Amino acid sequence: MKIPVFSALSAVLLSTKILWADPITPVDLAPISHTDATLVVVGADGSETAYSPSQLEEFPTYSLTTATPWRDAPARFEGVLLADVLAAHGIREADAISVRAENDYSTVIPRVIWDSLDVLVATRVNGKPHTRRARGPIQFIIDMDAYTASGDTTESNLVWMAARISAEQ
Amino acid sequence: MIGTGKITGRLDRILDRFASRLGIISVVGLLFVICAAVGFYVQTVVSQLEFNHSKFRDQNARNGYVALSDIHRLLMVTQKAVNTGEMTPELKSDFANATDVLFVRLDSLRASIAQHEEIRSAPATINSLDQIIEIADAAIAEDSPDIDLLMDTLLAAAVDARSHLVQFLDDMRRQADKVLDKQSRAVRKQQVVVLANLTCLTLIGSVALLLLRREVLGRRARESAEARVEFLAFFDPLTRLPNRSQFQDRLERMLKDDRPLALLFIDLDEFKMINDTYGHAAGDAVLKHVGGVLSKLANENKGFAARLGGDEYAIVVPSDHVVRLTSLCQRILSDVAAPFSFESESFEIGLSIGLATSTQVSQNETVTLDLLSRVTDFALYASKSAGRGCYTFYNHELEGRYQERRDMLEELPGAIQHGDLEVHLQPKVTLVDKKVFGFEALVRWRRGGQLVPPNQFILIAEESGMVVDIDHFVLRNATKMVADWNTDHGTDFSVSVNLSALHFTSVRIVEWVQDALWSSLLNPSRLTLEITETMEMRDWKQARSVISGLRKLGCKIAIDDFGTGYSSLAYLRTTSADELKIDRSLVEELESSEKARLLLTSVMDIARNLEFEVTVEGIETDRQGSIVTKMGAQNGQGYFFGRPEAPEAAFSAAMNNNRPSRQMSPN
Incomplete structure (x- = not known):
């Protein structure tokens, strides 16, 4: 009887974000010379705020080691939480956000993604500034295990060369 | 109808086989196989569809289109530098960014191509894009690149890349067509499989429904039969009353x-x-x-x-x-x-x-x-x-009477067997000279020392059917005693024996009469059989056949009790009789009632016209005898001429009567 009960309990616990063995950890980042890049965030009031990678890192910073669809070997990504950035501009509770990349690519990300998963807005890879050729300088990263387990995620959530965020009307 | 019956019978036999254990196992097995096969096929098709879909969703095509855009972006920056006449730091940054974007696009294209089957134009396409990045990277590495040369080189490489990309995109389009074609074929195959499956399931379902219908009909029939049995157990089916x-x-x-x-x-x-x-x-x-x-x-x-x-x-x-x-x-x-x-x-x-x-x-x-x-x-x-x-x-009196009747009924068979029945004779006379020419044999029952007259037990005997045996007894004894007396005394008396209507349902009575005549040696012409029309004699055909048989033996037939009961004129016309015996009821008021006399006169006329010999019963006075004699009756019978008596006494009285000549009183 113990084994099924334990299994069921584990399944319940693993299915919740809070008790997940969270791979994302807070980290303090020393200043670094970043690749030139700008992420504009349009707030709930319509105001636009431009962030360089260094300015973004003024939000609480985190570290996440994971593979990506374009990296077979895991890399250590560092950056800030998308949820924190959105919260700072009053659009965390928006139903969805529209994200545009430097190459004019754009996508819509529903709220369930940043509510249920830790979406890291990465500015560094393996301790170095993120580069465009490595799909930076600003890239949305989700832990690959959580990405695979979730039924809500798609590859379009992992935006690279992110340039602008606004609430989806 | 016969064809339908044959088909139904054949169908029943098939359904019987289906309903057997082997049939059910076979059907369930068949269902299982069909379901497993269909399940497997559907799974295969779904996998194929998913595979095709994944190919259809392949990023290759998009990467190809976007790569054209990225090349265009790079050329635009370069063209701007050509227009400006120098590669400013700002343009250099834009040039580097555009190169990086193209680089990432090439990386994505290379990764997605690697995941799928080989595309013929892919290597050349990638090489051509690589060529552009090499040129761009070389320019970035230089502090002051020759912009015109850069533009020319990039343009030449871009033209080459564009050509390869177009070919690549055509390959991708063909691959997409191929995928769509596979999808369509898979859907068509699935359609066939689904139709075949539905047909099989419909057939099996129909058989199952037929079996179910048979079961339901059978159950209804059983219930109906049970209800019928229950009804028959407690109700009369004709009147639907309780039984x-x-x-x-x-x-x-x-x-x-x-x-x-x-x-x-x-x-x-x-x-x-x-x-x-x-x-x-x-x-x-x-x-x-x-x-x-x-x-x-x-x-x-x-x-x-x-x-x-x-x-x-x-x-x-x-x-x-x-x-x-x-x-x-x-x-x-x-x-x-x-x-x-x-x-x-x-x-x-x-x-x-x-x-x-x-x-x-x-x-x-x-x-x-x-x-x-x-x-x-x-x-x-x-x-x-x-x-x-x-x-x-x-009431209790009724019960007493019933008890008496029941006792008689129980005792009567024994009375016949043990000789408790006696034959008494009542004289019949010729009215002209009052001489006895014969007798009517009448049965008496000596019961417990008492002599019981026939009116007290003949009805019971008739109801129980025992009257047949009684008549037989009287017939045998009466013929014997009269024949013996005639032989012994040189007389020529006749005898009349009553026959119940029950005899006229079979010809057995003819044999009995023949036996009685043979065993007694009585002259057949001296035996008269008296019959009374009753309801039981309504089968005229059978009755006439019996009467005809009796007459052929030489016996006479008398119609008894005429004027009472069921006697009718039709009966007179259709019955071959020799004698008509007029009932006492017509004689009782003869002396006082003109109407009675007129009635009897009419009856006499009818009898004369039909050539019946007439015997009047119930003559109790000399005057009655005179009246009926004048009316033309030939014979008489009644207490005036003699009561029924034991044979010896009756014979003796007759002998005495016939010796001296008796005179009738004048009318």
């Missing part, structure tokens, strides 16, 4: 409640005649009609009616109130007597009712079903004896 079994159960339950009740036994009068004359269909219609009337009246009195069998019914009502019961009996008689017609024939139905209440019976003993039924039977018998068409309440 004897239910009648007994219900009456017993009511008697246990110890509350007053009345039992009525009801018999139809002359029902046999209706059956024989109009057929059984008419008889059944009458029984149903009477059943309906009785049931309605019983319900009105909070009781129930039952058919006990044949033309016997019963009614039980929870009352011992004499006035109410009398009213019920009168209603029964009047309602049943109301005109009833069946197939354009109108019937007059009569009933005899016997009635007894539990209160009457319980005065003496505990009321049981048997006791109540027995006493009600007495009452019914009394009604029948009283001439039918009436009702009788039970």
